[in-house]
Amino acid sequence: MLWQATLETLTMVGISTAVAALCGLPLGICLTITDKHHILEQPYLNKLLGSIVNIGRSVPFIILMVAIIPFTRRIAGTSIGTTAAIVPLTVAAIPFVARLVETAMKEIDPGVIEAAESMGASPPEIISKILIPEALPSLILALTLTAVNLIGYSAMAGAIGGGGLGDLAIRFGYQRFRADIMLQTVIILVVLVQGIQMLGDKIAQRLYNR
Amino acid sequence: MIRFKGVEKTFGGTPPVHALKGIDLEIPAGKIFGIIGQSGAGKSTLLRCINMLERPSGGEVWVDDLLMNDLTPSQLRQERKKMGMIFQHFNLLNSRTVFGNVAFPLEIIKTGKYKIRERVLSLLDLVGLADKIHAYPSQLSGGQKQRVGIARALATKPRLLLCDEATSALDPETTKSVLQLLQKINQTLNLTIVLITHEMPVIQEICDYVAVLEDGALQEVGPVIDVFTRPRTPSTQRMLQGFFAPRIPSQLRNSKNTLLRLTFVDQKAHEPIISKMIRHYDIDANILFGRIDQMKTTPFGLLLMELSGSQPQIEKSINFLKENLVEVEVLS
Numbered sequence: 112m113l114w115q116a117t118l119e120t121l122t123m124v125g126i127s128t129a130v131a132a133l134c135g136l137p138l139g140i141c142l143t144i145t146d147k148h149h150i151l152e153q154p155y156l157n158k159l160l161g162s163i164v165n166i167g168r169s170v171p172f173i174i175l176m177v178a179i180i181p182f183t184r185r186i187a188g189t190s191i192g193t194t195a196a197i198v199p200l201t202v203a204a205i206p207f208v209a210r211l212v213e214t215a216m217k218e219i220d221p222g223v224i225e226a227a228e229s230m231g232a233s234p235p236e237i238i239s240k241i242l243i244p245e246a247l248p249s250l251i252l253a254l255t256l257t258a259v260n261l262i263g264y265s266a267m268a269g270a271i272g273g274g275g276l277g278d279l280a281i282r283f284g285y286q287r288f289r290a291d292i293m294l295q296t297v298i299i300l301v302v303l304v305q306g307i308q309m310l311g312d313k314i315a316q317r318l319y320n321r
Numbered sequence: 322m323i324r325f326k327g328v329e330k331t332f333g334g335t336p337p338v339h340a341l342k343g344i345d346l347e348i349p350a351g352k353i354f355g356i357i358g359q360s361g362a363g364k365s366t367l368l369r370c371i372n373m374l375e376r377p378s379g380g381e382v383w384v385d386d387l388l389m390n391d392l393t394p395s396q397l398r399q400e401r402k403k404m405g406m407i408f409q410h411f412n413l414l415n416s417r418t419v420f421g422n423v424a425f426p427l428e429i430i431k432t433g434k435y436k437i438r439e440r441v442l443s444l445l446d447l448v449g450l451a452d453k454i455h456a457y458p459s460q461l462s463g464g465q466k467q468r469v470g471i472a473r474a475l476a477t478k479p480r481l482l483l484c485d486e487a488t489s490a491l492d493p494e495t496t497k498s499v500l501q502l503l504q505k506i507n508q509t510l511n512l513t514i515v516l517i518t519h520e521m522p523v524i525q526e527i528c529d530y531v532a533v534l535e536d537g538a539l540q541e542v543g544p545v546i547d548v549f550t551r552p553r554t555p556s557t558q559r560m561l562q563g564f565f566a567p568r569i570p571s572q573l574r575n576s577k578n579t580l581l582r583l584t585f586v587d588q589k590a591h592e593p594i595i596s597k598m599i600r601h602y603d604i605d606a607n608i609l610f611g612r613i614d615q616m617k618t619t620p621f622g623l624l625l626m627e628l629s630g631s632q633p634q635i636e637k638s639i640n641f642l643k644e645n646l647v648e649v650e651v652l653s
Contacts, residue, residue: 220412222408225412226408227429229404229406230426230477231429231430232429236429240428244414245415
């Protein structure tokens with residue numbers, strides 16, 4: 112039972128982190144390069160994207176989850192279960208990732224981007240050869256933070272029958288007074304978070320050190 | 322090679338900043354051209370107008386008969402590939418090794434892998450960093466980073482090198498070696514170099530021509546030796562004041578005497594003009610300060626001297642000096 116729940120949590124967090132990264136990275140890049148004094152300055156587009164991201168980030172997850180049930184049903188074919196939980200988790204994580212990507216890329220010295228422009232690099236070249244590689248350590252840490260956050264959110268997914276460790280802890284540990292199961296799930300969650308954070312730190316550190 | 326015609330630049334804001342005021346300037350090919358001015362004078366903006374990193378608000382910038390203002394973005398990228406640029410803070414990619422940094426502009430012009438390797442190795446040889454090929458920028462000293470910057474700027478065999486305060490973040494010793502490297506590549510590659518700086522010694526050391534910029538306006542342009550020994554505008558004179566002659570302590574000055582500043586250029590620096598003058602006229606000369614130096618390759622001498630004697634004799638002496646092609650400036 113515990114093993115099954117752990118697998119469900121890992122599935123939810125893994126897939127939603129991956130999809131959120133895939134969608135959040137381009138969105139974060141757009142937020143970065145359309146900003147003032149950047150390579151493709153577009154003030155209105157930047158404001159629009161920024162507002163969408165802010166709205167996405169300000170809706171509490173539990174409400175978001177319920178609010179997008181029709182959308183979830185369309186994507187996952189159902190609105191309950193692990194597969195269905197992945198949809199709101201991903202939707203919640205995309206704006207979060209986008210902001211983290213933006214922050215990471217804004218840390219790059221503008222002089223480096225100017226140097227690339229002075230060599231005749233085009234915007235796609237600047238993105239692929241400067242922005243992403245230079246921000247890579249920070250991007251890895253951003254992904255780590257996202258995964259850790261999603262572990263927390265995935266517990267709430269239990270509310271729509273999402274399964275996973277959080278669900279187990281509530282249904283067995285809390286509602287049936289099984290303190291032993293509660294303790295075990297909490298220990299597994301702590302180990303998961305520690306493991307993900309350590310892995311992320313290690314990769315980022317290796318990239319920083321060069 | 323490069324021509325500025327009435328170039329203006331205004332930065333929006335409250336109040337707007339008028340960074341460049343009607344700049345007219347010609348920069349000849351194959352020379353080292355220095356632009357000097359205080360910080361905030363507009364040097365950096367002027368330099369960036371050459372490759373349009375900064376777009377002028379008015380006027381024209383011509384590079385080799387090409388009007389840079391009118392290029393489309395893709396044409397502009399093509400032209401930038403023919404120019405190199407180095408920066409005060411080097412602006413290297415931290416995620417790439419020395420090799421990767423120098424290879425970067427070659428990737429942009431789509432050079433083959435094998436060719437890139439060959440070119441990078443020869444460039445690192447040129448700048449004396451062949452042994453650092455696999456190092457990351459964080460493992461290099463300032464001088465080494467700037468050498469990587471120079472190698473990177475030269476990778477695409479540009480005809481023009483723009484230097485943005487390239488030595489301002491370096492110590493005097495390293496500055497000297499980087500300047501020597503710039504001079505070497507100017508001569509061996511026949512490369513036009515435009516550099517901006519606020520340091521007089523940089524101009525003195527390697528520049529052929531100098532332009533003095535103050536408050537966004539061009540004060541003076543000409544061969545370095547002319548501008549430095551015969552500054553015409555007050556702002557140039559002010560800039561040169563501390564550089565050439567020391568302040569004379571007032572106790573040492575005799576107010577009855579005439580204080581002269583003499584400048585000897587080239588061969589004149591060798592002739593015994595002063596002793597001739599003293600023998601010819603009935604005057605005494607008291608030398609307060611003397612210096613022999615060189616501007617790039619031209620020797621020049623500088624003398625601060627007090628003359629005492631009758632007024633007519635002093636005037637005759639001054640004329641004698643002028644006839645002997647010495648620059649004379651009566652300071653008091």
